[in-house]
Amino acid sequence: MERRREIYFLDGVPQVGTRYYGIVDQGTNVVEVRPTSLCPLNCVFCSVAAGPLEGRRWADFTVKKDALVDALKAVVRYKGDGVEVHIDGMGEPAVYSDLVDLVQDVKSIRGVSVASMQSRMFTLTERSVEELAEAGLDRINLSLDAVDPPLAARLANAGYYDPRRAMALAEYAVRNTSIDVVVSPVWLPGVNDDQMPKIARWAKAAGLGKRWPPVLIQKYIPHRRGRNPRGVKAVDWGAFWSRIRAWEAQLGMKLDWRGENPFGVERRAELPKPIKAGQRIKVRIVGRGVFRNEYLAVSNRLADDPLIDRAVTVISEKPLKPGDEAVVKVFEDEDNILMARAEVVFL
Ligand code: SF4
Structure with missing residues (x-):
């Protein structure tokens, strides 16, 4: 390896x-x-x-x-x-x-x-x-x-x-x-x-x-x-x-701060979710991801808007290289973290 x-x-x-x-x-x-x-x-x-x-x-x-x-x-x-x-x-x-x-x-x-x-x-x-x-x-x-x-x-x-x-x-x-x-x-x-x-x-x-x-x-x-x-x-x-x-x-010291919210955390609107779990999207591979068999990709249609544009983590057993394009199926979108599996790769 x-x-x-x-x-x-x-x-x-x-x-x-x-x-x-x-x-x-x-x-x-x-x-x-x-x-x-x-x-x-x-x-x-x-x-x-x-x-x-x-x-x-x-x-x-x-x-x-x-x-x-x-x-x-x-x-x-x-x-x-x-x-x-x-x-x-x-x-x-x-x-x-x-x-x-x-x-x-x-x-x-x-x-x-x-x-x-x-x-x-x-x-x-x-x-x-x-x-x-x-x-x-x-x-x-x-x-x-x-x-x-x-x-x-x-x-x-x-x-x-x-x-x-x-x-x-x-x-x-x-x-x-x-x-x-x-x-x-x-x-x-x-x-x-x-x-x-x-x-x-x-x-x-x-x-x-x-x-x-x-x-x-x-x-x-x-x-x-x-x-x-x-x-x-x-x-x-x-x-x-x-x-x-x-x-x-x-x-003799307070260690349990539950219920007191000392960090002032409040609910606020989540960022928009332009890509959701279950969707198939076309992406371009940028390079490897952090872990083996993971790749960093970007959605093919970018709006030049940080609130809308998304990076995607693609899992693929087949080796991919920067510039490859692929159709991927998104299986996770929690907190706008997009995990997807490669289905079709255009080399
Ligand atoms: S917990 Fe992980 S990220 Fe944090 S210092 Fe240790 S190795 Fe580094």
């Missing part, structure tokens, strides 16, 4: 329609922006199977900042005021080379009230944290699943990952800049149970949560396309919340 991975620097393609990059709308005032699928870690529980060691990935994506921002302007105009733009993706957004400019552009869009990002922070520096603050970044959701360095490196499957670096940068951010940091560890039952109270105590002592809750413990949910560590069993929601309440009692 060929293991070489291609990296695409995308411009001139629709920004809505795929999980790989671009804009994901879930019908709320929080719009997710995905600048890159690259990530330097290989977390053993990664829900999107990112990182250099993953054999199932055969391509990664980075988007040209201006193309992303142009499309985002149209999406924010459609959504109205009070929009949070959350920079995230199938990778680590902090490795995106235009991140500071992206934040600046995002924050200058009329209607954007909050700019936030997900990150492990360990690739940042004090200087880049300051630059992000100056550009207008309001919040970093810090992914940190262990404070003990050997366990953290084992979970990241990367000897070069040191959680102390991320923690020091988070402390620097909340003490010296306007950025708030919310730590969001994934609880892996039986693996990092003892780390959750340690993380929560550290967050409180470090002054995280200046404007938002300091700690949001995440439930481990196995994903079909993700990496699911052997021997780790996901608990059900009932067991999850009772464990959260037990930690709350132990720490």
